[in-house]
Amino acid sequence: MKSLEVKEGLSIKKPTIADVAHEAGVSKSTVSQYMNKRYEYMSSKTKGKIELAIKELGYTPNYIAKSLKQKRTLTIGIIVANILHHFSTQVSRAIEDLCQERGYQAIICNADDQPDKERSYIDMLRAKQVDGIIAIPTEGNTELYAELVQQGYPVVFLDRTIADIDIPAVVLNNFEAARGAVAHLLQQGHRSIGMLTGPLNISVRRERVDGYLYAMEQHEVEHDYIWMKEVTKANAMAVLENMFTLKQRPTALVIGNDFLLLETLKFVKSKGIKVPDELAFITFDEVEYADLFQPTISTISQPAFQMGRKAAELLLGHISEKKRPAQLKYEFTATMKLRDSCGENRSL
Amino acid sequence: MKSLEVKEGLSIKKPTIADVAHEAGVSKSTVSQYMNKRYEYMSSKTKGKIELAIKELGYTPNYIAKSLKQKRTLTIGIIVANILHHFSTQVSRAIEDLCQERGYQAIICNADDQPDKERSYIDMLRAKQVDGIIAIPTEGNTELYAELVQQGYPVVFLDRTIADIDIPAVVLNNFEAARGAVAHLLQQGHRSIGMLTGPLNISVRRERVDGYLYAMEQHEVEHDYIWMKEVTKANAMAVLENMFTLKQRPTALVIGNDFLLLETLKFVKSKGIKVPDELAFITFDEVEYADLFQPTISTISQPAFQMGRKAAELLLGHISEKKRPAQLKYEFTATMKLRDSCGENRSL
DNA sequence: TTGTATGCGTTATCAG
DNA sequence: CTGATAACGCATACAA
Numbered sequence: 001m002k003s004l005e006v007k008e009g010l011s012i013k014k015p016t017i018a019d020v021a022h023e024a025g026v027s028k029s030t031v032s033q034y035m036n037k038r039y040e041y042m043s044s045k046t047k048g049k050i051e052l053a054i055k056e057l058g059y060t061p062n063y064i065a066k067s068l069k070q071k072r073t074l075t076i077g078i079i080v081a082n083i084l085h086h087f088s089t090q091v092s093r094a095i096e097d098l099c100q101e102r103g104y105q106a107i108i109c110n111a112d113d114q115p116d117k118e119r120s121y122i123d124m125l126r127a128k129q130v131d132g133i134i135a136i137p138t139e140g141n142t143e144l145y146a147e148l149v150q151q152g153y154p155v156v157f158l159d160r161t162i163a164d165i166d167i168p169a170v171v172l173n174n175f176e177a178a179r180g181a182v183a184h185l186l187q188q189g190h191r192s193i194g195m196l197t198g199p200l201n202i203s204v205r206r207e208r209v210d211g212y213l214y215a216m217e218q219h220e221v222e223h224d225y226i227w228m229k230e231v232t233k234a235n236a237m238a239v240l241e242n243m244f245t246l247k248q249r250p251t252a253l254v255i256g257n258d259f260l261l262l263e264t265l266k267f268v269k270s271k272g273i274k275v276p277d278e279l280a281f282i283t284f285d286e287v288e289y290a291d292l293f294q295p296t297i298s299t300i301s302q303p304a305f306q307m308g309r310k311a312a313e314l315l316l317g318h319i320s321e322k323k324r325p326a327q328l329k330y331e332f333t334a335t336m337k338l339r340d341s342c343g344e345n346r347s348l
Numbered sequence: 349m350k351s352l353e354v355k356e357g358l359s360i361k362k363p364t365i366a367d368v369a370h371e372a373g374v375s376k377s378t379v380s381q382y383m384n385k386r387y388e389y390m391s392s393k394t395k396g397k398i399e400l401a402i403k404e405l406g407y408t409p410n411y412i413a414k415s416l417k418q419k420r421t422l423t424i425g426i427i428v429a430n431i432l433h434h435f436s437t438q439v440s441r442a443i444e445d446l447c448q449e450r451g452y453q454a455i456i457c458n459a460d461d462q463p464d465k466e467r468s469y470i471d472m473l474r475a476k477q478v479d480g481i482i483a484i485p486t487e488g489n490t491e492l493y494a495e496l497v498q499q500g501y502p503v504v505f506l507d508r509t510i511a512d513i514d515i516p517a518v519v520l521n522n523f524e525a526a527r528g529a530v531a532h533l534l535q536q537g538h539r540s541i542g543m544l545t546g547p548l549n550i551s552v553r554r555e556r557v558d559g560y561l562y563a564m565e566q567h568e569v570e571h572d573y574i575w576m577k578e579v580t581k582a583n584a585m586a587v588l589e590n591m592f593t594l595k596q597r598p599t600a601l602v603i604g605n606d607f608l609l610l611e612t613l614k615f616v617k618s619k620g621i622k623v624p625d626e627l628a629f630i631t632f633d634e635v636e637y638a639d640l641f642q643p644t645i646s647t648i649s650q651p652a653f654q655m656g657r658k659a660a661e662l663l664l665g666h667i668s669e670k671k672r673p674a675q676l677k678y679e680f681t682a683t684m685k686l687r688d689s690c691g692e693n694r695s696l
Numbered sequence: 697t698t699g700t701a702t703g704c705g706t707t708a709t710c711a712g
Numbered sequence: 713c714t715g716a717t718a719a720c721g722c723a724t725a726c727a728a
Contacts, residue, residue: 016721027699032723041697063475064421065721068412068704075476083441093431096458100465105472108456110444124453127411128423265640289637292613364705375715380707389713413705416720 015057024053035061067129076315077125078108079118079135081159086258087285087304088136091158094308095134102316104131113202115140122148132315134158139201154318158311160203161329168325170311170332174204177300177334178211178254181282184336185252186219188343190280194227194243194250196236196260205256208284212254224248236263244271252276252342255283261297276343282336295340303332363405372401383409415477424663425473426456427466427483429507434606435633435652436484439506442656443482450664452479461550463488470496480663482506487549502666506659508551509677516673518659518680522552525648525682526559526602529630532684533600534567536691538628542575542591542598544584544608553604556632560602572596584611592619600624600690603631609645624691630684643688651680 017035021028026046033042034050053059067073078095080088092108099106107130111118115138122144125133132154137145142162148155149166157169178195185193195212197205209228216226227250231239240263243249255261261283273279275295282298290297310332314325365383369376374394381390382398401407415421426443428436440456447454455478459466463486470492473481480502485493490510496503497514505517526543533541543560545553557576564574575598579587588611591597603609609631621627623643630646638645658680662673 017723018721028721029700029723030698033698036723043697046698060471060475062416062477062721064412064416064477065704066723068410068416068706068721069723071704073412083437083444089431089437092456093458096431096456105455105457105476107453108440108444109453110441123408127408128453129410129412262636262640265637269640287637288610289613289635289641292610292617293637293640294642365707366705376705377707377716378714381714384707391713394714410705413720414707416705416722417707419720 014062015059016062017059019057020050020053020059023057024049026050071129072131072319073129074103075105075107075128075130076312076319077121077130077133078106079111079121079125079133079137080108081111081113081136083108083110086287087159087302090304091136091308091311094305095312098309098312098316104316111136111138113138119144126153131319132156134311134315136160137162139203154315154324156311156315156318156325158307162203166328168314168328168330170307170314170330172204172302172307173331173333174207175211175214177284177336178208179215180211180334181254181300181336182212182215183219184338185254185280185282185342186215186221188252188280190250190252191221192225192227192248192250192252193221194229194253195256196229196231196240196253196264197256198230198260199232200230208254208256225250231260233259233263236260237267240264240267241271244273251279253279253281255281258283258285258287261285261287265293275341280341280343282338282342284334286337290337290339293341298339298342299337300334301337302334307332362410363407364410365407367405368398368401368407371405372397374398419477420479420667421477422451423453423455423476423478424667425469425478425481426454427459427469427473427481427485428456429459429461429484431456431458434635435507435650438652439484439656439659442653443660446657446660446664452664459484459486461486467492474501479667480504482659482663484508485510487551502663502672504659504663504666504673506655510551514676516662516676516678518655518662518678520552520650520655521679521681522555523559523562525632525684526556527563528559528682529602529648529684530560530563531567532686533602533628533630533690534563534569536600536628538598538600539569540573540575540596540598541569541600541602542577543602543604544577544579544588544612545604546578546608547580548578556602556604573598579608581607581611584608585615588612588615589619592621599627601627601629603629606631606633606635609633609635613641623689628689628691630686630690632682634685638685638687641689646687646690647685648682649685650682655680 017028017031021031030046031050078092080092082088096106109121111121118138119141134156136159137157139162142165145165145167155167157167159171161169161171182193195209197209200206225248227243229239255264264281268275282300284300286299286301290299310330318324365376365379369379378394379398426440428440430436444454457469459469466486467489482504484507485505487510490513493513493515503515505515507519509517509519530541543557545557548554573596575591577587603612616623630648632648634647634649638647658678666672
């Protein structure tokens with residue numbers, strides 16, 4: 001009963017490799033060999049002694065010491081925009097899964113889209129010597145990222161990319177996704193189509209807007225029918241209300257993310273607007289209730305898991321191969337899930 | 349331009365405290381003093397030299413080395429049931445926020461309710477010398493937790509507790525929450541009330557079932573009207589379908605979590621059941637769409653943020669004070685948010 | 697096949 | 713006020 005050794009409630013000092021060596025009557029290096037499974041030239045007798053000593057003492061190696069020596073921590077950092085967003089949790093989960101498969105651990109950090117927090121997390125992660133970083137970056141720390149890449153430090157961007165920075169990025173084909181959604185709405189007969197997006201200080205959103213505008217222009221829609229609305233969660237309702245008092249108001253909407261979807265749903269409900277007859281919409285991001293809502297909600301679904309996994313593969317590859325991924329951009333495709341809210345099942 | 353020093357794309361060795369000492373013409377210990385803001389007996393001249401050298405070299409301290417020396421990592425581990433659950437992300441977020449305030453970092457691990465994964469994460473976290481652990485525990489590693497507590501290692505349980513283990517826990521008053529919900533339904537005139545819960549190998553769920561049964565018995569409901577259904581996400585639909593073919597089928601339901609809520613909604617929708625007239629329900633866990641759904645969904649809402657923050661306070665307190673929290677149980681109260689789905693706004 | 701010596705980058709102790 | 717030196721726990725080259 002090893003528990004007998006630790007009667008007192010005091011914090012017990014953990015046994016070290018030296019203790020094991022002493023207990024087993026061998027040297028530290030031999031124990032070290034054992035721990036790292038270099039059994040090749042080890043007599044089964046010493047092996048047995050060491051095994052016993054380890055069990056006896058309840059020895060577990062100290063990774064901190066190991067890391068200091070080996071200059072790697074088997075840990076990576078993830079910097080997400082906000083862990084409360086589905087997309088962030090999904091990619092985190094995917095990254096974590098791959099890490100576990102490969103013996104790595106991930107530290108998840110919330111930058112909240114604030115460059116200050118982002119910087120402070122990067123600094124902390126580096127101080128902790130994490131072997132690499134996967135980030136959903138803001139655009140406020142480009143010099144810092146440039147510095148990292150220049151030092152040969154493994155970094156992979158996810159979801160977003162930053163212009164002129166030589167860091168591989170796993171992204172969605174946002175332009176095409178938005179363009180396709182708008183094209184579908186146009187084809188359904190809509191002419192006045194709105195786009196509701198979060199602040200355009202983020203590449204992803206700008207690309208989506210570009211796709212939207214491109215589709216509208218291709219279809220030669222009059223300028224009066226183009227409603228590109230840059231909103232925050234706080235003012236989305238007000239903007240919608242205002243827009244819908246106007247004559248040429250949109251009959252369809254492309255919504256930028258699940259948060260804005262909620263605002264839209266709130267708006268629609270409060271005004272008693274009929275979906276999709278009075279207003280059709282399709283939203284970026286899959287939501288769990290898409291199929292259950294009345295009407296069901298059309299979505300532009302991102303392969304979040306695959307994207308997260310890909311990012312992790314690239315980063316871990318970079319770490320182990322010691323050379324950065326070949327491509328600079330790994331693009332994934334969104335899939336439209338057409339349901340009732342964009343008028344799929346009605347005759348216009 | 350410090351960037352000039354690192355022309356080659358090769359991985360640059362980071363400057364150490366020794367490099368700074370050399371550059372500044374002082375000793376390592378003096379630089380160390382400086383880094384730790386022990387300026388008391390330091391001439392402003394040396395201070396300046398060190399400052400300059402640090403900037404010159406772009407020196408940042410190595411926390412791994414620091415941790416090895418100081419035997420603390422300023423890192424804690426969080427073991428959650430599943431990061432894809434809202435509750436887990438919310439508590440993680442709350443914990444992380446407090447950690448950041450106090451200069452700690454959190455490593456989030458997904459145990460997926462699998463004791464094996466849980467054990468392997470605990471081992472890994474300990475190997476990495478994290479200063480403490482917050483866990484939503486399974487009941488498959490009680491000996492391991494017993495060992496930890498016996499070693500005086502800081503652990504706090506969250507959401508769940510384990511019998512006979514001397515570890516402080518932050519929990520919901522599940523019994524009372526379930527009892528209250530059932531009492532409300534009874535008061536609304538329901539008699540046949542069902543309870544849909546996940547597998548009962550988890551204390552939280554058993555407590556809720558106890559609360560449910562207590563309320564039913566208090567109200568002297570006949571045994572035929574008690575529908576306690578232990579289901580998984582996979583078979584929930586089938587169980588519901590089966591139950592609703594029966595004569596004494598429930599007219600109201602208490603749902604155990606947001607996953608089962610989705611299944612119930614799917615069921616209700618596929619069968620065209622009218623809520624709340626043909627079936628009323630209330631669910632544990634707040635969902636973002638509760639107010640938007642048709643009908644709006646009554647919820648039993650947990651103060652996830654406060655619970656997470658409390659757990660973090662207890663753990664960080666234990667770590668810094670070096671003695672465990674006074675109480676063994678910190679109980680939070682759920683709040684019922686009565687909306688349409690449990691018949692709040694209709695006359696029976 | 698195993699042991700000895702040295703260093704990883706810090707901090708702590710104690711002289712000076 | 714500052715510096716030399718010894719840890720911290722492990723891995724590795726080299727010796728034996």
